[in-house]
Amino acid sequence: MPTTAAVRHRPRALSAVATAGALMWAVSGCGEEETATKPSAPAWKEPASYTYTLRSTEGERPLIGTFRVTVRDGKVVRAVGLDDSGRHVVDRSPQHIPTIADLLREAEVAREEGAETVDGTYASDGRPFTLAIDWDVDAIDDEAAYDLSDYEALG
Numbered sequence: 001m002p003t004t005a006a007v008r009h010r011p012r013a014l015s016a017v018a019t020a021g022a023l024m025w026a027v028s029g030c031g032e033e034e035t036a037t038k039p040s041a042p043a044w045k046e047p048a049s050y051t052y053t054l055r056s057t058e059g060e061r062p063l064i065g066t067f068r069v070t071v072r073d074g075k076v077v078r079a080v081g082l083d084d085s086g087r088h089v090v091d092r093s094p095q096h097i098p099t100i101a102d103l104l105r106e107a108e109v110a111r112e113e114g115a116e117t118v119d120g121t122y123a124s125d126g127r128p129f130t131l132a133i134d135w136d137v138d139a140i141d142d143e144a145a146y147d148l149s150d151y152e153a154l155g
Contacts, residue, residue: 044126046101049154060141063096065089071099107131
């Protein structure tokens with residue numbers, strides 16, 4: 001009788017092993033492939049001069065607030081704080097105000113260095129509308145969130 005019982009349970013045991021193996025494959029190998037082949041935004045070509053509005057939120061960092069930014073030859077040449085936090089940054093730490101290319105580099109570095117979340121929405125030319133970075137989902141105040149609007153290339 002024990003032999004019969006062992007034979008009867010064997011298909012269930014093999015089925016459980018096969019199911020467990022398939023689940024392990026799906027969780028490990030399949031997830032990695034999907035992440036590795038996830039398409040990225042098209043490369044954005046920064047024009048010589050442009051303006052945009054940046055709303056920077058989240059995290060404990062110097063760049064918090066809303067700004068109207070003017071860029072010429074890849075450098076911020078003018079920034080106006082549009083709220084109290086933005087005015088504070090412009091007055092005390094203007095070097096923290098980024099170009100759009102700087103923000104895209106920040107997101108790329110975060111991806112390369114293994115940030116847990118790097119998300120964005122992009123125009124068809126690759127210019128970001130939003131960027132969100134979270135280095136560690138379990139850490140507090142390491143996030144960065146950017147909303148970009150009112151973009152205008154200058155002649």
